[in-house]
Amino acid sequence: MDELGFIKLAERSMSAVSSCGEGIGDDCAVIPTSVGRVTVVTTDMLAEGVHFRLSTSSAYDIGWKSLAVNLSDVASMGVRPVASFMAIARPDGLSDEWYEEFMAGYRDLSVRFGVPLMGGDTTASESGLTVCVTAIGEGEAAHVKRRSAALSGDIVMTAGTLGDSAAGLSLAESGSTRYPALLKAHLSPSPQVEEGQWLGGRREVHAMTDISDGVAKDLGQICRMSGTGARVELTRLPLSDDMRRYCAEENIDPAVPALCGGEDFKLLFTVDEAEADTLAADFASHFGYAPYPIGRMTPSGGIEWLRHGVAVNERFTGYIHR
Amino acid sequence: MDELGFIKLAERSMSAVSSCGEGIGDDCAVIPTSVGRVTVVTTDMLAEGVHFRLSTSSAYDIGWKSLAVNLSDVASMGVRPVASFMAIARPDGLSDEWYEEFMAGYRDLSVRFGVPLMGGDTTASESGLTVCVTAIGEGEAAHVKRRSAALSGDIVMTAGTLGDSAAGLSLAESGSTRYPALLKAHLSPSPQVEEGQWLGGRREVHAMTDISDGVAKDLGQICRMSGTGARVELTRLPLSDDMRRYCAEENIDPAVPALCGGEDFKLLFTVDEAEADTLAADFASHFGYAPYPIGRMTPSGGIEWLRHGVAVNERFTGYIHR
Structure with missing residues (x-):
């Protein structure tokens, strides 16, 4: 099953659940929160060997880019990113220094736009490094x-x-x-x-x-x-x-x-x-x-x-x- | 670096960015949206070989559980889950039927509590199956x-x-x-x-x-x-x-x-x-x-x-x- 096939399966599977806003199809989902305001949400997964190779990308760049792709999705909705969340599956064999550089890249981009990392998950990985970042944006519904x-x-x-x-x-x-x-x-x-x-x-x-x-x-x-x-x-x-x-x-x-x-x-x-x-x-x-x-x-x-x-x-x- | 070490590194790295709410430390992050209302966010990553084995867990159960752990986090904050997001790294070799069963498990739990899947990401995986689900909840700040x-x-x-x-x-x-x-x-x-x-x-x-x-x-x-x-x-x-x-x-x-x-x-x-x-x-x-x-x-x-x-x-x- 290719990517498009899986997305169609997910959409078909979920047709029984009515949505609370706008879901699959744009850069972010849009969830109305209160009168005239929305929360937007996007999530992206970067997998070793698919989106990056440890041999060609530095830890700093992987950290930076894993947030960058999500902030770009929020920006493209016309609203302000307010928080990010990081889930990371970590294989054996990467050094402490590697993770420090990775977090430095993530931090520098966070600082640049004032977007706090507000939570996440970390797990061991039996295979490669996988990073999944979710970004949340907030703004006026009329700006979306x-x-x-x-x-x-x-x-x-x-x-x-x-x-x-x-x-x-x-x-x-x-x-x-x-x-x-x-x-x-x-x-x-x-x-x-x-x-x-x-x-x-x-x-x-x-x-x-x-x-x-x-x-x-x-x-x-x-x-x-x-x-x-x-x-x-x-x-x-x-x-x-x-x-x-x-x-x-x-x-x-x-x-x-x-x-x-x-x-x-x-x-x-x-x-x-x-x-x-x-x-x-x-x-x-x-x-x-x-x-x-x-x-x-x-x-x-x-x-x-x-x-x-x-x-x-x-x-x-x-x-x-x- | 173990799990706790990584969490401490992440917290230390991000201390320069002021938070917009309450972050790491509870079951969900809490983001104030408008007067008296909050959005809560949680994310969990399940990795093959660490959280489940394809030999002992059915596709249906993996789909169900990947959402269940997140809905439980939202419930424990005292508010209502309103949306979920799924990022999935998919290795070669799992059949279409496997993915259909996986989505059936995810769907059945979504239907049970009326929580729509509003977006996500799908990528190839060079290694194992990794599923990262983010759940969003909404409610009164006083109920958190x-x-x-x-x-x-x-x-x-x-x-x-x-x-x-x-x-x-x-x-x-x-x-x-x-x-x-x-x-x-x-x-x-x-x-x-x-x-x-x-x-x-x-x-x-x-x-x-x-x-x-x-x-x-x-x-x-x-x-x-x-x-x-x-x-x-x-x-x-x-x-x-x-x-x-x-x-x-x-x-x-x-x-x-x-x-x-x-x-x-x-x-x-x-x-x-x-x-x-x-x-x-x-x-x-x-x-x-x-x-x-x-x-x-x-x-x-x-x-x-x-x-x-x-x-x-x-x-x-x-x-x-x-």
């Missing part, structure tokens, strides 16, 4: 941004460059230490916690998600859940200088890592067309950098890729996490 | 019961018989199918969700926890966190007929599994002395069975064990989960 809220005509924006993490993964796997910024984008990504909260407060922002599986797949989800299509201009994809250089050296079309690379953890959102320029300017004056418009939502029909305004017949598919 | 709230003079009660799970574990490990009720107590325990909520609404109930590590250890925690001692009358320990019979056959002092056996998942709570009889009568008329008074909180000094009122010099220590 869903994947399903895009409207035809909306401008599609990302809050950062694309494909850095995919390039960093290739570098890490080849053992290279060139391009430290790309390696860092993969090994210890920075979730856009402040940007997510700020965008949550703007009514002209309609749909939002974080890019965990690549723009092709994550924007595809927005289209599917909003009942819309999208048109993306490949020449507008924001690429870092390092990514361009790396792709030139490796003879890779940079659109491929930019659209299909996983784990960029940049926010991807759609904005009312009439307000898009103002929103971008306000964002830039608040954060010191501008978000990147990459396309536009259309009435239907999946994603169409354009180069200089002309439809291209390429297929981009998202990154498959296992 | 803490381990730290016992007062000297309180009557100590349990809401069910003790040691059944420990006996069931021994039976399961020996491959025996005798005493199905004891096996069931271990393999698919019933969390006292309704009892927990009901006790949460009673002001005369001071401290509460669920018995996951044995009365000796869990009551010891209440003593330590409340700054009290306790006196427990061994002849008052509630034992099921099956447990008595099993212990007689095996030539075991039933006080040992009753006090040191893990995973009974019965509620253990302390009640204002003046109200204890009324509370017990009200509980019995509501649930159709009475809670069991087993002792009394004392001003200080850990737990003293009595037999017919006379102190005995036995040492009981809790069950060590790995």
Whole structure:
């Protein structure tokens, strides 16, 4: 049974239990708490050999990243992360120093956004290291941004460059230490916690998600859940200088890592067309950098890729996490 | 680094981040949401080879129990579970039927208490099966019961018989199918969700926890966190007929599994002395069975064990989960 098969089984199994809010389908579940307020919840499991290797990731980076992926999910809902929980299955053979570095990475990211670790579980593992982090966010119900809220005509924006993490993964796997910024984008990504909260407060922002599986797949989800299509201009994809250089050296079309690379953890959102320029300017004056418009939502029909305004017949598919 | 060492490391690492509520130390973390309301959160990880073996536990029981341990934690806080989240690392080699049975167990317990599964994560595993469930509860801040709230003079009660799970574990490990009720107590325990909520609404109930590590250890925690001692009358320990019979056959002092056996998942709570009889009568008329008074909180000094009122010099220590 593959991942999708298991998710469908879980949904089918649970259809008899009525939900108290919105569950499977968005970056976080949304639970109403009191009038106008919600709690959002997300959980992610990182397994040795699947999401990281002890030979290529440092303890610090594993600690950092196990929290980062969850804070990114909370940010993409437009609310503030207020607590995290860590469950960890620990094999024999990792040193005290390893765990100290692991907790240092987790702590440094916690401190950066003021999110306390409020509980968890620790167990022995007969096999590999497994880390499962749950993050809780809190905020106004009216601020919550869903994947399903895009409207035809909306401008599609990302809050950062694309494909850095995919390039960093290739570098890490080849053992290279060139391009430290790309390696860092993969090994210890920075979730856009402040940007997510700020965008949550703007009514002209309609749909939002974080890019965990690549723009092709994550924007595809927005289209599917909003009942819309999208048109993306490949020449507008924001690429870092390092990514361009790396792709030139490796003879890779940079659109491929930019659209299909996983784990960029940049926010991807759609904005009312009439307000898009103002929103971008306000964002830039608040954060010191501008978000990147990459396309536009259309009435239907999946994603169409354009180069200089002309439809291209390429297929981009998202990154498959296992 | 052992479990306690890791917990201390985590606490030390996070001391720089101020908490938004009450974190590590009780069955759940408590996060204030709005005036007079709280969200409670707990997470538990079950690992193959540590918490269960695929050879002795059925898929159904593993699914059931992975949720049961978390619902028990929420119940022990005195509030209502409102949602669960499941992260699962799945190795190759388990059949579709296995996962269907697993989800059937999870679903049946969810249906029983009306708790929806609202999200999660699924990943491949290069090693064993690992299941991490997070449960969220909601309720009035005034109803929350803490381990730290016992007062000297309180009557100590349990809401069910003790040691059944420990006996069931021994039976399961020996491959025996005798005493199905004891096996069931271990393999698919019933969390006292309704009892927990009901006790949460009673002001005369001071401290509460669920018995996951044995009365000796869990009551010891209440003593330590409340700054009290306790006196427990061994002849008052509630034992099921099956447990008595099993212990007689095996030539075991039933006080040992009753006090040191893990995973009974019965509620253990302390009640204002003046109200204890009324509370017990009200509980019995509501649930159709009475809670069991087993002792009394004392001003200080850990737990003293009595037999017919006379102190005995036995040492009981809790069950060590790995």
